Amino acid sequence: xxxIGVLNGPNLNVLGTRQPEIYGSATYExxxxxxxxxxxxxxxxxxxxxxxxxxxLVDRLQAWSAEPDIAGVIVNPAGLGHxxxxxxxxxxxxxxxxxEVHLSNVxxxxxxxxxxxxxxxxxxxVSGLGVFGYEAALEFLARRPDVP
Ligand code: DQA
Numbered sequence: 001x002x003x004i005g006v007l008n009g010p011n012l013n014v015l016g017t018r019q020p021e022i023y024g025s026a027t028y029e030x031x032x033x034x035x036x037x038x039x040x041x042x043x044x045x046x047x048x049x050x051x052x053x054x055x056x057l058v059d060r061l062q063a064w065s066a067e068p069d070i071a072g073v074i075v076n077p078a079g080l081g082h083x084x085x086x087x088x089x090x091x092x093x094x095x096x097x098x099x100e101v102h103l104s105n106v107x108x109x110x111x112x113x114x115x116x117x118x119x120x121x122x123x124x125x126v127s128g129l130g131v132f133g134y135e136a137a138l139e140f141l142a143r144r145p146d147v148p
Contacts, residue, residue: 002071003045004141005064006035006134009078009087010052015103023103024130031131038135042142044071054084061090072123072141073098074134081116088117097123097144099137103130 008028011018016027026034032048039046049060057080064070073091075098080087091098098121105128106113119125124140126133 001045002069002142003047003067004039004071004138005060005073006046006048006138007057007060007073007075007077008048008050009057009076009080012076012078013050013052022109026131031134034131035134035138038138039142042139044142045069046138054080054086058086058090061087062093065090065093065095070094070096071144072096074101074137074141075099075118075122076101076103076134077116077118081118082112084117088121091118091121097141099123099141100125100127101133101137102127103133104128 013028015023015031016025028050035046035048051057064073073094073096075091077084077087077100081100100116100118100122107127126137129136
């Protein structure tokens, strides 16, 4: 079965209580369950992973890179997207497209959040649509519409 990986970086495990005015009130568990349900209705598998540790995120991307049935990856790099060359290098290993997702609109926040080390490698970027951004990215990767 084709499946999609969802990689979440530091501090996303505390969704729901972390600055809900910026990141929304949905908890990480609600996000995870929602993505599992959506994947089921799209007929694809999903693996949702979160870590606060850069090396664990790199390890998971390396493992996914060797999976023959992986159809796409959603990456919310959190703060590491603004700083981590190692995470960028690991994303470059993926044999499938990935979509960069941010819950908040990073372009409308502090200037340091406007830099992403991943965006130019990503198939697309969704920023500011909250949890819906993950769902949209999941549907895109599952359907793979032939858009330029
Ligand atoms: C985030 C935006 C990042 O700037 C921030 O460091 C995060 C979450 C988002 O989903 O909006 O941790 O990636």
